[in-house]
Amino acid sequence: MSKIFIYKVNYDINVDTSLVNVSFNNKKGNSLIISFNAYLKLKELLLDQYNIDMNKLTIIKNEYGKPYFKDVDIFFNISHSEDYFIIGLANKEIGVDIQKITNKSMPFLAKKMNVDENDNLAIIKKFSMLEAYYKKIGTGIFPSQLSDDININYQAVLSNDTNQYVISVSCEDKCEVYNCSNLK
Numbered sequence: 001m002s003k004i005f006i007y008k009v010n011y012d013i014n015v016d017t018s019l020v021n022v023s024f025n026n027k028k029g030n031s032l033i034i035s036f037n038a039y040l041k042l043k044e045l046l047l048d049q050y051n052i053d054m055n056k057l058t059i060i061k062n063e064y065g066k067p068y069f070k071d072v073d074i075f076f077n078i079s080h081s082e083d084y085f086i087i088g089l090a091n092k093e094i095g096v097d098i099q100k101i102t103n104k105s106m107p108f109l110a111k112k113m114n115v116d117e118n119d120n121l122a123i124i125k126k127f128s129m130l131e132a133y134y135k136k137i138g139t140g141i142f143p144s145q146l147s148d149d150i151n152i153n154y155q156a157v158l159s160n161d162t163n164q165y166v167i168s169v170s171c172e173d174k175c176e177v178y179n180c181s182n183l184k
Helices: 029-050 107-113 120-137
Strands: 002-008 059-061 067-069 075-081 084-090 094-100 154-159 164-171 175-179
Touching (some): 002 094, 002 164, 029 075, 029 084, 075 120, 084 094, 094 120, 107 120, 120 154, 120 164, 164 175
Parallel strands (some): 002 175, 075 094
Antiparallel strands (some): 059 067, 075 084, 154 164
């Protein structure tokens, strides 16, 4: 069973990347803080869910940059948007995505995805679905790949007091979602 964990970013965290065995690709500011939050939660989840010390694992990347554990058959995927991030864990390939719903006009995406350009919720839901799927297969998404022939296992619209987010999961089995944040 795939497990999806939703978290709120802790911006008050002490970011000391010298204590970890992964590269943050020269990320700075909020991007570094979010990545560090996700790294710490992934490390915690591996210990809690699988009794595995992440410090003893090697992370490698495929030709498109998707990270994998070299030493175990546990797959993970991470996504973030604004103040939230999600982590997917599974025994098979998994892709997750979170997107904040905005009022920003997206005619290019709407046209590529055959969606009404005035329906931002539909645009973001479809984009999030595609993003999760292409992250699962490990290639990343390119506008030329947009297709209607993609299925995902889970999609939800969640909100906090001021914003809404679309969460999408593409995996090989059923998934359980653990909301460790204030999204409802």
